[in-house]
Amino acid sequence: MAAKIRTEKVSAWYGPKKAIEDITLDFEEQAVSAIIGPSGCGKSTLIRCLNRMHETIPKARVEGKVLLSGEDIYGLPAVTVRRRIGMVFQKANPFPTMSIYENVAAGLRLNGERNRDRLDTAVLESLKQAALWDEVKDSLEKSGASLSGGQQQRLCIARALAVRPEVLLMDEPCAALDPIATAKIEDLIFDLKKDYTVVIVTHNMQQAARVAETTAFMYLGHLIEVGPTRELFERPKETLTESYITGRFG
Amino acid sequence: MDKRYIAEDRFAIERRMHPFRRSPGVGRPVSPDTLGDPLFQWFSTAVALGVVGLLVLITVILSLAAQDSIRTFGLGFLTGNVWNPVPPLVFGAVPFVYGTLVTSALALLFGVPISLGIAIFLSELSPPWLRIPLTYVVELLAAVPSVVYGLWGIFVLGPVMRVSVEPVVQDIFGFLPIFQGNPIGTDKFTAGVILAIMIIPTISAVSREALLAVPDNQREAALSLGATRWETTRVAVLRYARAGIFGAIILGLGRAVGETMAVTMTIGNRNAISVSLFDQGQTIASWIANNFLNATDPLELSALIELGLVLMLMSLVINVFARLMLGRVLRRGEGAA
Numbered sequence: 001m002a003a004k005i006r007t008e009k010v011s012a013w014y015g016p017k018k019a020i021e022d023i024t025l026d027f028e029e030q031a032v033s034a035i036i037g038p039s040g041c042g043k044s045t046l047i048r049c050l051n052r053m054h055e056t057i058p059k060a061r062v063e064g065k066v067l068l069s070g071e072d073i074y075g076l077p078a079v080t081v082r083r084r085i086g087m088v089f090q091k092a093n094p095f096p097t098m099s100i101y102e103n104v105a106a107g108l109r110l111n112g113e114r115n116r117d118r119l120d121t122a123v124l125e126s127l128k129q130a131a132l133w134d135e136v137k138d139s140l141e142k143s144g145a146s147l148s149g150g151q152q153q154r155l156c157i158a159r160a161l162a163v164r165p166e167v168l169l170m171d172e173p174c175a176a177l178d179p180i181a182t183a184k185i186e187d188l189i190f191d192l193k194k195d196y197t198v199v200i201v202t203h204n205m206q207q208a209a210r211v212a213e214t215t216a217f218m219y220l221g222h223l224i225e226v227g228p229t230r231e232l233f234e235r236p237k238e239t240l241t242e243s244y245i246t247g248r249f250g
Numbered sequence: 251m252d253k254r255y256i257a258e259d260r261f262a263i264e265r266r267m268h269p270f271r272r273s274p275g276v277g278r279p280v281s282p283d284t285l286g287d288p289l290f291q292w293f294s295t296a297v298a299l300g301v302v303g304l305l306v307l308i309t310v311i312l313s314l315a316a317q318d319s320i321r322t323f324g325l326g327f328l329t330g331n332v333w334n335p336v337p338p339l340v341f342g343a344v345p346f347v348y349g350t351l352v353t354s355a356l357a358l359l360f361g362v363p364i365s366l367g368i369a370i371f372l373s374e375l376s377p378p379w380l381r382i383p384l385t386y387v388v389e390l391l392a393a394v395p396s397v398v399y400g401l402w403g404i405f406v407l408g409p410v411m412r413v414s415v416e417p418v419v420q421d422i423f424g425f426l427p428i429f430q431g432n433p434i435g436t437d438k439f440t441a442g443v444i445l446a447i448m449i450i451p452t453i454s455a456v457s458r459e460a461l462l463a464v465p466d467n468q469r470e471a472a473l474s475l476g477a478t479r480w481e482t483t484r485v486a487v488l489r490y491a492r493a494g495i496f497g498a499i500i501l502g503l504g505r506a507v508g509e510t511m512a513v514t515m516t517i518g519n520r521n522a523i524s525v526s527l528f529d530q531g532q533t534i535a536s537w538i539a540n541n542f543l544n545a546t547d548p549l550e551l552s553a554l555i556e557l558g559l560v561l562m563l564m565s566l567v568i569n570v571f572a573r574l575m576l577g578r579v580l581r582r583g584e585g586a587a
Contacts, residue, residue, distance in 0.1 A: 053474060058378060081476075082474055089467060089470060093468060098489070106472075106475060110481055160475070
């Protein structure tokens, strides 16, 4: 399979502090790639470099190349990049002043879509894709904030999917959820890879093992090892990886 | 070894910071609270209730002092538009209520967009080094005494309005009745502009607080959908903060309705209802300030005090109305939940 996203020697800073260094990594098309590592290893920073969200933080900067289907995203307008590469965050962040419907339609409306039929269709499809439709189909006018935590996170996934991105980035999407809500989202991630390239950052090694084809392990801002998930967990090449997955630190 | 020591130390510090969780032998010894707590509670309760008492007292005393006028004119006071201090004595409030409403509306019309612009710049766009000094400067505007605004209004703003602004507005919009007549520079239009300047610090400071209270994850949500900076501000920030912004506007309106000195000095002080903003006018506050010392008849004094009561009621109505509106806006925002 081809690499949908490829980072070439990506380094990122917060002010003078270097968070990640020289990361070169491929993310395959229509597959789930996981990035694991202990807190502060730079995995969230890396994923935020993939859709130019890193630079929205004051004094943050990035060096290196991120190629989306061969095209450097740092040569494209950030707004275009983020429409092609959607993102879901650690804490579910629906717009609380908008209804469920408006939340999902928000991205399309930003793109200038005004046609009610097309909006309706997109909202329906996105909510179905996010496995939320059955739970909310009778309450689309309710506030997005009225849902449970797990539903809110799936709403955010639906909102990200509604603009039909090529890639979906997920930054610890289950960190704030209970096991049942987590299981639902993991099932969902599994389904999504049919249509999307998914990159997921996770704290939870079992989660990476369950959903991802490929896993990358990061430590202190460096990429330590990357490989097929099973191989990485069963026969890690690096001692650091082995120490981490066997629970000696992290 | 080292780590454990630090952990224990931190535990001890935490305990000292939470007096109710103090355990024996840690932190300062506790004397049973026999006097301090009740005294503090009594004092807080007293001052809190005192505010309510003060409001009641003001209303009662104003009503008593206005009794003569209320008895003599009844509802006619609120519908009359004549103020005749020589026999036959007739007093009516309409021109002043009208002037107050018109100037306050103008103040909001000019003041709100500018204030929101300032608030958005300060919270969303400003480079960090400019943020704090600029915030201070805006707040400094609120510290300028209103009589100084009045003087500036007479000697600087008034002439500019008469020579440069009003004729231009008239050239463009002269077909509208509100911009007809002879622009003189001391009129409702100028008073509205002065008021707008005076309420800008209030509205922008409070709106800025509301915008700063919007969590960053809301901005990130919009940005990650491919929103531009302005779209992010509109979709994620302004919408989220709309209740706070609305509160800020009402606070500003409250100030505009009651402002006395600067308006008295710029509105031209003519007791008449006229459609044109280029005509002189009068607000409740400016009329009271202008006539309080000259009121010779006790009935006129009583009528002026009733006018004060009307002003107070107007502020009250605005506030209650604002709260109701706010409730409706918020409920709609939360859907049927």
